[in-house]
Amino acid sequence: MRIFILGDLEGAAGVVDFHQQTYSDAKYYEQAKRLATLEVNALVEGLLEGGAQEVWFLDGHGPGGIDYELIHAEVQMIIGRPILAPWGLDESFDAFLLYGHHAMENTERGVLCHSWSSRTIANCWLNGEVIGEIGFNAAIAGSFGIPTVFISGDDTAIAETQRYVPNIVSVMTKKGISQTSALSLAPVKARELLQVGGKIAMKKIGEIEPFTIDPPYEFITEMREEKAVDTKAKRADVERLDSHRYKIAGDTLIEIAHRR
Ligand SMILES: [Zn+2]
Structure with a gap:
């Protein structure tokens, strides 16, 4: 079994603040990364116990x-920038997992919720439906016929994922109080649950359907600043909708991911 994990930092237990923890100049950034890494290791341990033979981890x-x-010895890491979708993901993988994710921008109580960029993007829509990284990336996996079988993060990230994959295996690391506060598990407890969750996720492969969104695609982005749209709108493949929103269109999600 070949497993592809798309990881993020915002969903780890104990991580609740952009400025103190998740931005690269944050005072506790290194600690936040350690917290996430040890959680990933526990998840990977569970996956291996459940029969995974190869685990790729994309640092998203x-x-x-x-x-x-600190990363688990059996993990192959996809790191560095730029990393363009589909990041090496192809039909040969058996399952796609979302580790440490956050809900989309404007989610009530969503811990560190944002859509791609907390600093620049106000909202996104795919084919008329509001969408964040969870739905978009699960749909990319689905476009290769790969099911998204696992999510970890706060309760709102899990609820968002369940809209697309109702029977997904989930580990809730914290319950959102606001965008920058939560009732969080202790990191060691989160690791225990992640290890168990990884093993359960392996059993669910085959029971969970790939999540797909049918082409063609129209992706609308609303920027926080009008100036940012001025720059985008110079491109021939970008249609400006109004002061803060622009649209792109394409036949594949990969194309959308590259141009949005
Ligand atoms: Zn992130």
Whole structure:
């Protein structure tokens, strides 16, 4: 069994603050990365117990969300920037997992919720439906026929994923109180649950359907600043909708991911 994990930093237990923890200049950034790495290791341990033979981990957090020195020996890391979708993912993988994710922008109580960029993007829609990284990336996996079988993060990230994959295996690391506060598990408890969750996720492969969104695609982005749209709108493949929103269209999600 070949397993592909897309990881982020915002969903780890104990991580609740952009400025103190998740931005690369944050005072506790290194600690936040360690917290996430040890959670990933526990998840991977569970996956291996459940029969995984190969585990790839894509570090999806902008400036990096993993401490390479601490990562599990059996993990192959996809790191560095730029990393363009589909990141090496192809039909040969058996399952796609979302580790440490956050809900989309504007989610009530969503811990560190944002859509791709907390600093620049106000909202996104795919084919008329509001969408964040969870739905979009699960749909990319689905476009290769790969099911998304696992999510970890706060309760709102899990609820968002269940809209697309109702029977997904989940581990809730914290319950959102606001965008920057939560009732969090202790990191050691989160690791225990992640290890168990990894093993259960392996059993669910085959029971969970790939999540797909039918082409063609129209992706609309609303920027926080009008200036950012001025720049985008210079491109021939970008249609400006109004002061803050622009649209792109394409026949594949990979194309959308590259151009959006
Ligand atoms: Zn992130």
